Amino acid sequence: MAKKENRVVVTMACTECKERNYTTEKSRKNDQGRIEFKKYCCKCRKHTMHREAK
Numbered sequence: 001m002a003k004k005e006n007r008v009v010v011t012m013a014c015t016e017c018k019e020r021n022y023t024t025e026k027s028r029k030n031d032q033g034r035i036e037f038k039k040y041c042c043k044c045r046k047h048t049m050h051r052e053a054k
Contacts, residue, residue: 013053014041020053 006029012022019041026035034052041048 010035011053012037012039012050014044015049015051017041017043017048019043022050026052 006027007025008028009023010026011020012024013020021041022039036049036051038047039050
């Protein structure tokens, strides 16, 4: 089995309403900065940018 030492679970927060909607995994080795995705926010009821939260 592969070791998951470099993978870490991060929470994604909406940039407009700051709601934490999604969780995802990222690689510490490949993605050292904060990741951003355009995802659907159920509170804003539209697609917005979601940024990695602390």
